[in-house]
Amino acid sequence: MPQSPSSTIGFIGGTGPEGRGLAVRFAAAGHDVVIGSRDLARATEAADEVRSILAEVGDAADVRGALNADAAVASDIVFIAVPYAGMMASLEQLSSVLTGKICVNVIAPLSFAGGIPAAAPPDIGSAAEEAAQYAPGLRWVAGLHTLSARDLLKPTTSLDTDAIICGDDNDAKLTVSELLSEVPGLRPVDAGPLQSARYLEGATALLININKHYKTHASLTISGLNIE
Amino acid sequence: MPQSPSSTIGFIGGTGPEGRGLAVRFAAAGHDVVIGSRDLARATEAADEVRSILAEVGDAADVRGALNADAAVASDIVFIAVPYAGMMASLEQLSSVLTGKICVNVIAPLSFAGGIPAAAPPDIGSAAEEAAQYAPGLRWVAGLHTLSARDLLKPTTSLDTDAIICGDDNDAKLTVSELLSEVPGLRPVDAGPLQSARYLEGATALLININKHYKTHASLTISGLNIE
Numbered sequence: 001m002p003q004s005p006s007s008t009i010g011f012i013g014g015t016g017p018e019g020r021g022l023a024v025r026f027a028a029a030g031h032d033v034v035i036g037s038r039d040l041a042r043a044t045e046a047a048d049e050v051r052s053i054l055a056e057v058g059d060a061a062d063v064r065g066a067l068n069a070d071a072a073v074a075s076d077i078v079f080i081a082v083p084y085a086g087m088m089a090s091l092e093q094l095s096s097v098l099t100g101k102i103c104v105n106v107i108a109p110l111s112f113a114g115g116i117p118a119a120a121p122p123d124i125g126s127a128a129e130e131a132a133q134y135a136p137g138l139r140w141v142a143g144l145h146t147l148s149a150r151d152l153l154k155p156t157t158s159l160d161t162d163a164i165i166c167g168d169d170n171d172a173k174l175t176v177s178e179l180l181s182e183v184p185g186l187r188p189v190d191a192g193p194l195q196s197a198r199y200l201e202g203a204t205a206l207l208i209n210i211n212k213h214y215k216t217h218a219s220l221t222i223s224g225l226n227i228e
Numbered sequence: 229m230p231q232s233p234s235s236t237i238g239f240i241g242g243t244g245p246e247g248r249g250l251a252v253r254f255a256a257a258g259h260d261v262v263i264g265s266r267d268l269a270r271a272t273e274a275a276d277e278v279r280s281i282l283a284e285v286g287d288a289a290d291v292r293g294a295l296n297a298d299a300a301v302a303s304d305i306v307f308i309a310v311p312y313a314g315m316m317a318s319l320e321q322l323s324s325v326l327t328g329k330i331c332v333n334v335i336a337p338l339s340f341a342g343g344i345p346a347a348a349p350p351d352i353g354s355a356a357e358e359a360a361q362y363a364p365g366l367r368w369v370a371g372l373h374t375l376s377a378r379d380l381l382k383p384t385t386s387l388d389t390d391a392i393i394c395g396d397d398n399d400a401k402l403t404v405s406e407l408l409s410e411v412p413g414l415r416p417v418d419a420g421p422l423q424s425a426r427y428l429e430g431a432t433a434l435l436i437n438i439n440k441h442y443k444t445h446a447s448l449t450i451s452g453l454n455i456e
Contacts, residue, residue, distance in 0.1 A: 005382050015295060015428070029373065054290045063360060068364075077274060087262050109261065109380075116420075116421055116423060118424065118426075145322075148452060160451060161451050164434075164438075166437075189438060190438070190441050190442075191434055191437050191438050191441070192344075192437030192438065193344055193437070194435070195344060195346060196434055196437050198347065198430060198433075199427075199430040199431055199433055199434035200434070202393065202426060202427040202430045202431075203427055203430075203434070204271055204432060205424075205426075206392075206419055206425055206427035206428070206431070207392075207450075208390075209419050209420030209421070209424050209427070210266060210417060210418070210450060210453075212420060212455055213323055213418050213419070213420055214418075214455065215454075216452055216453055216454050217452055218449065218451060218452040218453050219450075219452055220448060220449075220451070220452050221448075221449040221451045222435075222438060222446045222447075222448065222449070223389050223446060223448070223449045224376060224389070224444055224445055224446040224447055225438075225442055225444055225446050226442060226444050227444075228443065
């Protein structure tokens with residue numbers, strides 16, 4: 001089901017580059033955006049930055065900062081973008097208010113032991129599966145791990161890449177796909193069940209290693225798909 | 229160090245689609261190719277098929293079948309393409325003759341429990357790391373998991389995708405990169421240490437899920453790289 005232009009998109013822990021980058025893109029597409037944080041001042045600062053990025057290209061976007069709990073209440077679709085270390089605490093606090101809402105988990109647990117960026121998944125296989133096991137009443141989708149935050153933050157840059165998502169709730173995936181397809185140059189790709197988050201979270205570590213080698217900001221594209 | 233055109237490329241367990249597909253491409257690039265199997269008749273049959281695919285496009289390629297042990301002895305660069313279940317037995321048999329040779333591990337351990345294609349890595353994290361731990365005297369490279377075997381088998385199809393490889397031996401990676409760059413439309417991408425094989429083996433399961441959803445034969449491309 002496509003979202004109406006007045007959908008409110010929220011971020012739990014949205015002050016980092018990926019949260020702000022997605023906020024730029026969804027606000028540019030005409031959605032109201034609420035950037036959540038545990039710290040209202042940081043949330044407000046991030047929202048100010050997103051508005052000023054969009055003002056530079058002539059967009060008067062509706063973006064505001066809020067405490068995470070307020071962002072969760074206010075939003076129709078919620079992106080969970082806290083660091084992995086804070087994921088379970090955030091869900092403990094917010095799962096009741098998020099119940100029944102579409103929640104997109106963009107978290108990739110990483111370690112940097114010995115200077116090597118590596119995926120550090122929980123035993124169940126992925127942060128996304130761990131979150132869904134803890135809070136099964138949320139309509140979970142996972143993905144977007146492999147987008148370049150730097151490119152997301154530049155509203156005039158066509159992304160020209162894939163937004164790979166997965167999940168067990170097909171209607172939720174479809175809604176998120178519709179939202180993502182409003183972003184210029186972003187092609188939503190459905191990678192199947194939520195379990196596929198294992199490979200997407202792992203691909204984050206892959207890209208960090210590739211970026212380290214080539215000193216660039218690469219992203220992942222699926223070639224050979226029979227879709228636009 | 230680029231390989232001379234007379235390099236011999238061998239496959240341990242090369243009768244499957246990926247082994248045959250890579251054999252087509254390396255033979256087309258002018259290399260001698262030895263397809264190994266535990267069963268000489270199957271190896272010979274696979275070699276005949278590769279030669280006949282190339283004959284159709286006017287190439288008189290030097291491709292022969294052999295027992296795995298003979299393929300290992302005869303080859304300068306060896307691709308380990310047995311099913312994961314046979315990997316350790318193959319290494320027990322062949323590691324002494326492979327010592328010092330460049331070995332490219334293309335194995336991705338998979339399970340299909342409950343109808344869901346999933347990565348099934350060993351405890352160490354990847355088949356590639358497990359193999360390297362058992363046989364540290366081989367010059368290990370891992371990768372190519374995400375290529376479409378179907379496309380590899382069509383010598384006139386430009387692949388237009390990335391050959392992502394990883395490994396801890398930079399000279400070995402460079403040699404394999406040079407070999408791969410001889411294949412039209414294939415761009416070698418260095419994903420860092422051998423540990424990155426975890427994500428590449430996982431990406432195999434990701435692609436199988438994507439292929440299942442879109443009923444296609446997709447492969448993985450890295451966008452935003454500052455290389456040709």
